[in-house]
Amino acid sequence: MADTPPPPCPEARARFLEACHFNADGLIPAIAQQHDTGEVLMMAWMNAEAVAETLATGRVCYFSRSRGALWRKGETSGQQQRLVDLRLDCDGDTILALVDQTGVACHTGRRNCFFMAIREDALVPIAAPLVDPDQLYGHNHA
């Protein structure tokens, strides 16, 4: 397990936020990658508040476009992402979050969200769920 670095000082967090180019909806795409294995876990969106909270708390927070609210990853399922490093790309319009994922990243119970691919000329899931989504979210989760 990687060391948890201390959160950056407020000024450094402000510099990071200033360098982010949010889109017309005030959002920036954020890719989550497991820091040690390199597995790409998921892609979601952050608004400025989510970026600021992620940097301040060391726990990854997104913005849920469907709910229109901050989405503290794992707050329902327990499958949190501890921040190891937050990186911004050359154009300032995409974030890469190196994380330590507790359990699984995908709401389907799979370790990562990118499991549909073409095999033998059919589009199929190439990974199986590791946990039952009902266990993560309760029986009423669609």
Place this chain on the structure above:
Amino acid sequence: MADTPPPPCPEARARFLEACHFNADGLIPAIAQQHDTGEVLMMAWMNAEAVAETLATGRVCYFSRSRGALWRKGETSGQQQRLVDLRLDCDGDTILALVDQTGVACHTGRRNCFFMAIREDALVPIAAPLVDPDQLYGHNHA
């Protein structure tokens, strides 16, 4: 070097395209990851034509939002991406392209685009260019 698989049949490519949820602008974000090292190289956008061309040719093609045209990665710089596997996420709204990157992915001459991070309370580049951008694009490139 990974084997180059034969391109999927037209029907499988059509299934993949049908499963893609393009946004209101007809675009879907696509993450490029070096297939063997796991390095996340860049994030760009594809339209339906770019997805179709990528699957048909085995060479990654994006859609340039600034130019409003297909962007065959490497057509100017020579820094192509050979497709190893194209994956779609659980919601069908993000693509992960496993690629074999020729040279560097970033227009700054760095191997990947995600090189800005906080170190010692400052936002700094954490990787140096491996090649001079002038060599990739000629001296008039901004």
